[in-house]
Amino acid sequence: MSDPIRVVLVDDHRMFRSGVKAELGDAVAVVGEAPDVDSAIKVVREVQPDVVLLDVHLPGGNGNGGSDVVTGCAGVQTPGGDPVRFLALSVSDAAEDVIAVIRAGARGYVTKTISPGDLDTAIRRVAEGDAVFSPRLAGFVLDAFGATAGEIAEVDEELDRLSQREREVMRLIARGYQYKEVAKELFISVKTVETHVSSVLRKLQLSSRHELTSWAMSRRLL
Amino acid sequence: MSDPIRVVLVDDHRMFRSGVKAELGDAVAVVGEAPDVDSAIKVVREVQPDVVLLDVHLPGGNGNGGSDVVTGCAGVQTPGGDPVRFLALSVSDAAEDVIAVIRAGARGYVTKTISPGDLDTAIRRVAEGDAVFSPRLAGFVLDAFGATAGEIAEVDEELDRLSQREREVMRLIARGYQYKEVAKELFISVKTVETHVSSVLRKLQLSSRHELTSWAMSRRLL
DNA sequence: GGGTGGCTCAGGGTCGACCCTCATGGCGGC
DNA sequence: GCCGCCATGAGGGTCGACCCTGAGCCACCC
Known part of the structure; x- marks a missing residue:
């Protein structure tokens, strides 16, 4: 697995960030952290990580799907370099949260109950361009996207x-x-x-x- | 501060527990952990900690004030020994959550945005029998209890x-x-x-x- | 280059929300 | 009989919500 994957952590709970770092250990390189949307954008711009692991409910975000969170970050891509991928990490398993986040451009969505090992795997897969979802979510994610033929569209x-x-x-x-x-x-x-x-x-x-x-x-x- | 305070962590997110441990470091002794209500009761019985730090929204609890969580634990006191104190640690700052938890016997309620230093202080104060609340919550906690003189009144x-x-x-x-x-x-x-x-x-x-x-x-x- | 649409802001206006003071009459308690 | 609470209502004030017009800047598209 060549170089460790470079990750930025975005979560307003310092405790949680610290926990993720501790659990993932050397499996990935945490190259930046941020507790809110604004500093997240700044950090991501600076360090250009492979993957951004971010909480959906953030101060500055509206706690409501987080589309602005992700789209805010989405503007951060460097045209030349490798794309920055987003993996949402949330306590919520509500369909609307998941769909809003995916719609906003995230490549995956896992809940915070995930085990460290699975999280590691999820990060790697997202870094490689795969889409990753917690098993419980996969079903209705596919429903939502299958039903709308390609684009999300039509929903509202x-x-x-x-x-x-x-x-x-x-x-x-x-x-x-x-x-x-x-x-x-x-x-x-x-x-x-x-x-x-x-x-x-x-x-x-x-x-x-x-x-x-x-x-x-x-x-x-x- | 003599011996380190013995703490049991109850939270369904392993990441979060790990984060708390990492951030608190040697300030307290984490002598047990549990991800849900049942194992929490068991662990608390076994290790008789000074303080139980617990998330309000747990599987097995009803996610709705968490009174059963705390009352479940409350039956665990050893008659002879030092009392076990409960400190709620939650993402919610809703009045009803706070009041339900206090009503159930917790000695404090802080939000997960708390800094490690403040959390350390809060744990110590709870261990000594003080009541501890995040500043934003203190106001209506006092209101609720002052207005109802002792017990929470039956009617509103x-x-x-x-x-x-x-x-x-x-x-x-x-x-x-x-x-x-x-x-x-x-x-x-x-x-x-x-x-x-x-x-x-x-x-x-x-x-x-x-x-x-x-x-x-x-x-x-x- | 001109048109379109989004984001930003200003001036100036109407009306609703909310506050304080004050006043009336009824009703029950001390 | 006075006091207190309630329901009713008025006068007068501040401030927020919402509207209209107009305007500059930028990005994208034809």
Whole structure:
């Protein structure tokens, strides 16, 4: 297995990161760690690892599928070099979490109950370009993707009409964040948040944040 | 600090247990581990640790407050020896989780985002009989227990402090009704609705209708 | 090069949410 | 009879939510 695989760990619990490192030992080289989305992006840019092992529920992410987490990282690929692969590591085995993550570009999804040996294997396979899923998840992952013939598409047409940024704003608003808080969270101005919210409400044909909350809940986006 | 404190770790994620051990190092002696409720009880009986550090959401527990986890362990005390203390370690910062755990007999509750140093301190304090809570949680823990004078009251005392009319208004507001709509529904003026809402928010120590919604949902009042 | 769409922001406006103070009348307890 | 709680409501204020217009920047596409 030539050189050890270079891995970046992203998880907001330092304890957990430490545990993964301890359990994996020399099997892989942990070349970076990050507790949140922003520093994750930075670290991944710097060290260009083979695999990013990341928790789905992160501060800065919305804890809700983590698509922005992964897509945020996805922009980080070096055109010339080897691609950076993402392996999601989550406590959740909910279908929507898994599908959102895969949709966002991750190559695998395993739960935190995985044994160190299996995790090692999963990391290697992802590094080689394979897709890896915990056995319990494999079934409905295949269902979801088989059913939609190629692209994910179709799943939620209304949601698809929103841009990435609009979706991020939408999720926070639906959760009860104030504009000011959303602005701080996303590092943009309150005015920009207003603009995005207006677009979201218009595109979804809703008229208030309360309806947005119901809408989001009915689609299990929260 | 004489002998190191003897700790049993209970968490279904081996990675996490390993991380805790690695981070705490020699500060405490991890004398046992368990991934689920049954083996936790067995291990605790065997080794009689000073402190049990346990995740709230465990297989075998109901993932819903974890009271059976802790009560299960609570029966394990040796009459003669030093008492075994429980420190809950959870990803959740939801009030109901915290209160259920405390109610079940735990002496502290910290979130998994805690730093190793703080966790060490928390373990020591719990071992000495103190109660320890993450700062964010301390507030409503005190509220919950101060308000109910000793035992957790059978009925919801906070809810009892609301008058009949206030409760009606509260329900509608929590459902997303606008003041105007509530007024029409109850045949009173908007100004009266405002007054009631203010009372409700003050009595429940909330600050917005969004928090009201969460509060009401957490009590299944919707 | 021009068009399109996404992301960013500003000014300025309406209206709802929430607060404080104040006032009325009824009802029950000390 | 006074006090306290409740229900009702008004006046007046601050601030957040939401809208419209307009605008600059960038990336992509034809």
